[in-house]
Amino acid sequence: MIKNKLKKIVFIGAGNVATHLSKALHNAGFYILQIVSRSENFAKILAGNFNTCYTTDISKIIPDADFYFLCVNDASIETVAQQIKLNNPLLIHTSGSVDINVLSQYSENVGVFYPLQTFSKTKEVNIKEIPICIEANTSQNFLALKELAESISTRIYEINSLQRRYLHLAAVFANNFSNLMFTVAEDLLLQHNVPFELIKPLILETASKATTISPSLAQTGPAVRNDQSTINKHLEMLKDNPQILEIYKLLTDKIILRNKK
């Protein structure tokens, strides 16, 4: 722990990712030196967890940290990087879809530290189980990031920028789009006075099954059986619900098509 305590980290950004990462790294013994955020309120709250300082003015960034984490939205990463006027700091972004090279013209030491999880301020997650994808421009920087990652998680992966883009895209399907399916299910139940509660065990088991056996082997339902009689009943039931109908039709077609191959 003494080794980690000597290492100092500055966080630029005070949103969900910055909050979860800074807390985990603080707990692992790293010293959170400063929080920099456009939002004074967010910066103050986050810095308060560590009794550390904060600023809304990036020109007041403290120069002698070991790591500078840019936890800002994708579109702002480059803009923020170019405002950091320091001498080749280890600049790290945490985005799934931004290439490491975006940082290269602003420092000779750059890396990516991408935790693959859906963070929200209202729900705790077990950070030890979160896969962390790392990439760096030199083997020395890579080792520094690896040490950092290993201090908070047991699942570390070396993933390059191209792979990470596809991983991020896969996460849109695995998280955003599957969540839309759960939302549609919730809508259909509420429209017919059936408590959403009822379908929760199915949602949990679906995820459990897809991660235990492969999702391609876990596929069930009328589409994979090409059960046209049930499919037609469902289409009829959705005739006053054109938005949901359109989703039903397309995804049923895609499952039937996959199954034919």
Add this chain to the structure above:
Amino acid sequence: MIKNKLKKIVFIGAGNVATHLSKALHNAGFYILQIVSRSENFAKILAGNFNTCYTTDISKIIPDADFYFLCVNDASIETVAQQIKLNNPLLIHTSGSVDINVLSQYSENVGVFYPLQTFSKTKEVNIKEIPICIEANTSQNFLALKELAESISTRIYEINSLQRRYLHLAAVFANNFSNLMFTVAEDLLLQHNVPFELIKPLILETASKATTISPSLAQTGPAVRNDQSTINKHLEMLKDNPQILEIYKLLTDKIILRNKK
């Protein structure tokens, strides 16, 4: 237990639902009297669990059971029901999408016992947590089914045929279609040499989050933020993958549209 042991059950069908239900009811103390199935092999294996008899000939069905469970596919429920030549047995089907009235012309005592879960022979599920939706044509039959359901699960719901059809449709979204999203994620990862392993914690957390807070509140990602720059990058990345591209486009549009409302 002695009370349950006096009650005798015949199962028609020996697939996933019959297997899970008969085992659970046997464990709860009911007497599995007979397994009837077109597949001699399946019937023999299932009956073997209870040291009970089996037949492939429905005309040899034993007449004095308390419950007759029709665990056959939706299209066969009525055909099988009309082959059961007994004196008003308590005929029960286990389907989400078939109306209770389908059974009415074959007996004066009919019911539905629909366990809302995805069953597979290869993966154990905790039946105590599975919601069981029941419906019957008389209050006496309803109470008999309720007692049966309560002996194996803690989650019993009275659901009528119309609600059950929509529940089944909602389950197609919550299970079949969300599983397709996980399959697409798996495809994208394998195409870029990223282990599927990496995305498993995200899948599990997605389900956990949707069932803890509401899925409509859990929605994240480029579509809900209307982040056109990331969306356009994703469309470009999928340009050689027209099947997946089509899904991405439609579901992104639907999330954007929902969010505008």
